Amino acid sequence: MTKASQPRNTAARRLVDTLVMNGIDTVFCVPGESYLAVLDALADVEDRIRVITCRHEAGAANMAEAYGKLTGKPGVCMVTRGPGATHASIGVHTAHQDSTPMILFVGQIALTDRGRGAFQEVDYRQVFGGLAKWATEIESPQRTVEIVERAFATALQGRMGPVVIALPEDILHEDGGPAPTRPVTPARSALPSTFLDDLRMRLSRAERPLLVLGGSGWTDAAAGAVGDWAERLGLPVSLSFRRKDILSNDRANYAGDLGLGCNPKLMARAREADLLIAIGARLGENPTQGYTLFDRAKTAETLVHIHPGPEELDRVWPTLMSAAADVSLAAEAIAGIDPGRTWADLGKQARADYEAFSAEVEVTGAVNMSRCMAHLAEALPHDAILTNGAGNFAAWLHRFYRHRSCRTQLAPTSGAMGYGYPAALAAKAVHPDREAICVAGDGDYLMTGQELATAVQHGLGCVVIVVDNGTYGTIRMHQEGHYPGRVIATDLKNPDFVAYARAFGAFGVRCETTEAFPDALDQARAAARAGQPALLHLITSAEDIAPNRTISGLRNG
The missing domain is CATH 3.40.50.970 (Thiamin diphosphate (ThDP)-binding fold, Pyr/PP domains)
Structure with a gap:
């Protein structure tokens, strides 16, 4: 037929x-x-x-x-x-x-x-x-x-x-029944007015409030509305693990993200908050530092939890107030609350703590990832989409790169290795007019690196920065911490990634120093803008295993 x-x-x-x-x-x-x-x-x-x-x-x-x-x-x-x-x-x-x-x-x-x-x-x-x-x-x-x-x-x-x-397969050829008549319109729940009245009253009495935003379902309008509201009030705002793009990290009251390798001062601020307003965030294992950040008795008196899934409310943390609501509808409604007071000094201090934590750190090797990621933030347009998979390399990206627009971060809260490069290809397919940059570890990248063939075949001109330290860094870090000097199963023998890229028909460039990074990045971006997928092979030292952590330091306790 x-x-x-x-x-x-x-x-x-x-x-x-x-x-x-x-x-x-x-x-x-x-x-x-x-x-x-x-x-x-x-x-x-x-x-x-x-x-x-x-x-x-x-x-x-x-x-x-x-x-x-x-x-x-x-x-x-x-x-x-x-x-x-x-x-x-x-x-x-x-x-x-x-x-x-x-x-x-x-x-x-x-x-x-x-x-x-x-x-x-x-x-x-x-x-x-x-x-x-x-x-x-x-x-x-x-x-x-x-x-x-x-x-x-x-x-x-x-x-x-x-x-x-x-x-x-046998039913696919049979009569499929009636045709679709209209698109699905998902139901969305809003906050009741009584909830908003109660929240306004509690905000008016709070001395150390903290707003935490996370989860999915955010619109630009809702994120902007609640961001403007919080900034106007001086209310400190934190973003949940790998949700750093909900609000611009340049806002005057931005306190940082509750993720892995979190700022100790932000953790202290979260613990000491007398009103913790969480919208969209589940407050799961990573944002709560292995469920140790909060005390259940205290959350029952301080936590206001808003989430679209009612099954997530009071699942781990008892709440003072809770509501099952669409995050964007909830955020827009909360942005209309007038608590009758502001927290200007609190917001300024939260911002100062964030600035100090995101300042450049010293390293032992020839490549300083804190400087490279800061340069990346300054060099890229605000709508560039950054992607990553899982590994210690991502700690540098999350700590030192500043997101300034919604939907510019694609990173798995599941901790999945190999996610970043396919995500960058999807980003380029959805937004061909925007830059898509993947930052991947060497072990992370080779889990899905063959999708470089997909990028070439479909003309998806994104850039991947392969951070090569020759080890499964996260596991090596824990290995050195628990069993110092007893290295097994974490060393990697990597290919010449530039030759690998060229074999697929992509552009490749090697970089071995911090000073060479801006030029190498410019070359890779130029190739990608011309429609050629690009790979930047960035050689780093395994000694600099994570920000402010070295292998020798872990071995020495």
Whole structure:
């Protein structure tokens, strides 16, 4: 059967129709025979949906997750059954931990073969049940639109997150039932007026308040409104772990981020706050320094917690006040509160503490990452998108780079290695007019570095700065702390990353000193602006394992 003569109402085509109806303009995939019918349906909408073919399902899933963060729409990933799905599970886990809307479509064995232990058979409801908000399988082709629309609603409502849908290959060719008629509009909850009145009263009495912003679902307008309000009042503002782009880090009352390697003075400020207002942040393990930052008895008297997912409220920390509400609606409403007082001195001191903590630090090696990341912040436009995966290298980026616009940070709160480079490719696909810069560790980068082929194939001109210290730095740091001098399994033998980049048809440049970094960065950015993906190989010393930490210092206690 030729493509022109295929029925227009198959389940595969209804699925694609629903994506189009809901404004999805990009799909990230590794193709598989188990969902060929869906790929064929996508061929008919190439003018509306761009299909980016990736080299590994983990890369495709990470790209989809980053798309969800940037656009607020579910990032769509398509993979084949069995190994394709399990490879993609890392992106689903990140989307779950990071509260990112995402839909993973997985090709599946035919319904007629289910339960036989067929080739690559997997029970996706069972495998993804704890990773996704909802994991299901389309078992009736006539319900295709219903299931996919429910996936959009589930991914977008309450605490956002991923949905997994298995697609049995035999039902994709059958009658797909009714067509979609309108896009899904997610429900959003607002704060009640009584809550706002109570909060105004408590703010008017607070001497040491702190505002903490985090989570997903922020609009530019809402972030700007609550940022302006807090700055006008002098109310200190902290951002949660890897959410540094919600507000400009240049604001006069910005106190820093509650992440790994947190400013001790910010931690003290959070502990001593007599009113802690958290909007969107879950206040999970990393922001609370392993659940040690707060005292449960005190949070019951000081914590005002606003989160879109009611299941997150009073989950760990008892609250003084709590509300299940959309973060943007809540922030805009709170920005209208007049507490009848200001905290100018408090805001100034919080800012001074942040400035002191983000000042340059001394290192032992030829490359000072604190200076390199500070230069990066000054050299890049304010709308440049910075991405990273996981590793000690990221501590330099988070501490010394200043974000100045919303949606300029893509970083996994899940701590997933290999996330940064696929995320940068997604950023360039979504915003081709903006610069996308990935900062990756050497071990981190090679987990998804093959996606350089994807960047070249699809003309995604982003820059990756590979920070090469020849070790799995985070594990080495803990290893030296717990078992000084007993190094095992953390040393890395790396390739010539410049030659690696050139082998793919990308630009590559090597940098070995702080002084050479600005020129190397200029070369890489120029190549990327011309449409050529670029790699900057930055050689650093493993001795400078993290800001203010050296391996020798760890060994010596």
